[in-house]
Amino acid sequence: MSDPQDTPSIGFVTDWAASLGLPYSDERLAFAQQTHARLRPQLEQLRAVTLSFVEPVIEPATGNAWLENGGRS
Amino acid sequence: MSTPFERTHDLADATATELLGLYAAGEASPVEAVEACLTRIDRVEPEINAVLTNLGEPALEQARESAERWAAGEAKAFDGIPFGLKDIIATEGVLTTGGSALYRDWVPAEGASLSDRMLEAGGILLAKLQTYEFACGGSFNKTFGIVRNPWDTERTTGGSSSGSAAAVAACELPVAIGTDTGGSVRIPAAWCGTTGLMATFGRVPRHGVMGLSWTLDHAGPLTRSVADAALTLGVIAGHDSRDVTSSTRPLDDYVAACDRPVSGLRVGVPTNWFTEKVHPAVQAAFETSLEGLEAAGLVLVPVELPTFDLVEIVGWTIMHGEMSSLHEGALHTLEDRDAACTDFYAFSPFVSASDYLKAMRVRPLIQRDVEAAFADCDVLATPGAPSIAPLLADMMCDVGDELLPWLDAAPRMTLPFNVTGNPALTVPAGFVDGLPVSLQLAGRPYDESTILAVGAAYERVAGHHLALPALALGQEPAVIGGAS
Numbered sequence: 001m002s003d004p005q006d007t008p009s010i011g012f013v014t015d016w017a018a019s020l021g022l023p024y025s026d027e028r029l030a031f032a033q034q035t036h037a038r039l040r041p042q043l044e045q046l047r048a049v050t051l052s053f054v055e056p057v058i059e060p061a062t063g064n065a066w067l068e069n070g071g072r073s
Numbered sequence: 074m075s076t077p078f079e080r081t082h083d084l085a086d087a088t089a090t091e092l093l094g095l096y097a098a099g100e101a102s103p104v105e106a107v108e109a110c111l112t113r114i115d116r117v118e119p120e121i122n123a124v125l126t127n128l129g130e131p132a133l134e135q136a137r138e139s140a141e142r143w144a145a146g147e148a149k150a151f152d153g154i155p156f157g158l159k160d161i162i163a164t165e166g167v168l169t170t171g172g173s174a175l176y177r178d179w180v181p182a183e184g185a186s187l188s189d190r191m192l193e194a195g196g197i198l199l200a201k202l203q204t205y206e207f208a209c210g211g212s213f214n215k216t217f218g219i220v221r222n223p224w225d226t227e228r229t230t231g232g233s234s235s236g237s238a239a240a241v242a243a244c245e246l247p248v249a250i251g252t253d254t255g256g257s258v259r260i261p262a263a264w265c266g267t268t269g270l271m272a273t274f275g276r277v278p279r280h281g282v283m284g285l286s287w288t289l290d291h292a293g294p295l296t297r298s299v300a301d302a303a304l305t306l307g308v309i310a311g312h313d314s315r316d317v318t319s320s321t322r323p324l325d326d327y328v329a330a331c332d333r334p335v336s337g338l339r340v341g342v343p344t345n346w347f348t349e350k351v352h353p354a355v356q357a358a359f360e361t362s363l364e365g366l367e368a369a370g371l372v373l374v375p376v377e378l379p380t381f382d383l384v385e386i387v388g389w390t391i392m393h394g395e396m397s398s399l400h401e402g403a404l405h406t407l408e409d410r411d412a413a414c415t416d417f418y419a420f421s422p423f424v425s426a427s428d429y430l431k432a433m434r435v436r437p438l439i440q441r442d443v444e445a446a447f448a449d450c451d452v453l454a455t456p457g458a459p460s461i462a463p464l465l466a467d468m469m470c471d472v473g474d475e476l477l478p479w480l481d482a483a484p485r486m487t488l489p490f491n492v493t494g495n496p497a498l499t500v501p502a503g504f505v506d507g508l509p510v511s512l513q514l515a516g517r518p519y520d521e522s523t524i525l526a527v528g529a530a531y532e533r534v535a536g537h538h539l540a541l542p543a544l545a546l547g548q549e550p551a552v553i554g555g556a557s
Contacts, residue, residue: 042385063433063494
């Protein structure tokens with residue numbers, strides 16, 4: 001399970017925004033940080049998915065090829 | 074062509090298919106249809122605010138030209154049909170704002186593929202329609218105001234194709250085009266009681282459509298019948314080399330598909346994800362719609378979609394990552410946008426490259442899950458939205474045991490098929506507390522015909538698509554209470 005301490009802090013988000021040259025207001029930075037916190041459990045679930053190293057996956061090519069093949073792998 | 078439309082009705086209430094029948098029979102003209110739509114716009118627009126640019130004068134000129142083609146026996150597939158476009162769709166020589174002050178004065182020199190195709194097929198562009206800012210803001214558009222749901226003007230249409238849904242529901246015009254990145258055709262269609270179609274990713278070219286997320290964006294019609302959705306898809310679909318993701322696959326005869334037999338087809342009913350955060354009354358309406366499908370001869374089978382607990386984070390991560398890239402030039406001017414758009418974009422630069430790529434690589438796993446489900450069925454059926462339309466005052470969805478912000482609730486039903494790319498159709502499926510609810514049908518890739526056939530069969534059994542809001546009929550709205 002996620003640890004709230006793993007979520008980027010408001011200070012980290014502020015520094016990150018500054019590094020990107022984004023002049024965000026405090027309100028906007030707080031929203032971005034809150035969104036991180038809200039999505040954190042799902043993000044960790046996503047990060048935990050194990051994917052094959054050798055399977056050729058070049059996205060979105062694989063996804064589009066599946067569609068073009070009528071939904072067959 | 075036979076038509077059930079009675080001329081005692083206001084011509085604005087006619088569907089596109091009915092209009093074609095009337096034109097062919099010489100019982101109405103495109104000029105009369107456009108005039109009826111303009112009269113309706115004048116009457117209801119103060120209540121709903123769906124129209125950004127009213128093109129009445131040029132539309133009447135186009136209608137006169139269309140009438141001449143009908144008289145000469147030279148009518149085309151979409152001749153004389155008034156239509157509207159979500160204002161993120163470029164139109165040659167016509168203002169295209171993106172719903173944003175940033176593009177308030179932009180007049181494109183070239184039209185989008187789909188808008189050009191509708192015009193070339195004889196369609197009449199009657200209005201550019203409201204949209205959430207750049208298809209990702211909220212109901213409170215800072216520049217162009219609030220769009221209101223014709224069924225209850227205290228409630229949202231949903232979005233982002235807000236004007237498209239409101240205009241079609243209020244019979245300002247019979248056909249509108251919206252765009253759908255996480256449900257932006259199907260959610261407002263569900264909440265406004267219209268039909269909404271998102272074809273397979275790649276089926277409808279997006280050249281000339283302002284992008285939000287290039288691997289999730291689709292364009293598609295909102296209409297008042299499945300037949301009209303099929304008619305419109307046949308006009309706008311097909312390869313365009315200016316959109317490298319557009320498919321070269323041949324098109325089907327989608328109008329004819331609506332009359333295909335469906336008896337014996339198998340309907341997969343998911344036992345997870347789509348059942349987890351749905352208001353009980355909406356779930357009950359969905360179960361009633363399943364009975365309607367059975368009455369049409371279809372067979373229900375349970376299906377499980379084990380990876381769908383990943384589908385939201387995959388979809389949002391991809392969307393935020395791509396929107397950040399597409400709009401990087403405007404991220405410094407966030408405070409000029411409406412509040413919801415600002416918040417949406419505020420988070421997007423903080424999606425990491427590794428998370429974006431992980432989401433992209435997990436996407437095929439979700440597709441394989443859908444593939445496994447389709448091994449045992451021909452269509453998937455889900456509720457079109459988990460609740461009735463929220464009140465504008467709070468934008469919260471009541472899903473039974475909790476209130477959720479609308480963006481946490483509504484896309485649960487729709488975003489999965491943006492992620493997989495499967496086609497999906499929403500059709501009106503009755504009412505809860507006097508407000509529309511919807512049935513969603515998803516199909517195999519490039520098999521729009523089967524979902525159109527099943528949707529049309531359901532329409533014939535249920536008839537919910539025939540209901541119009543009191544606002545459209547010029548009546549006082551009923552007092553609506555109960556859950557939001």
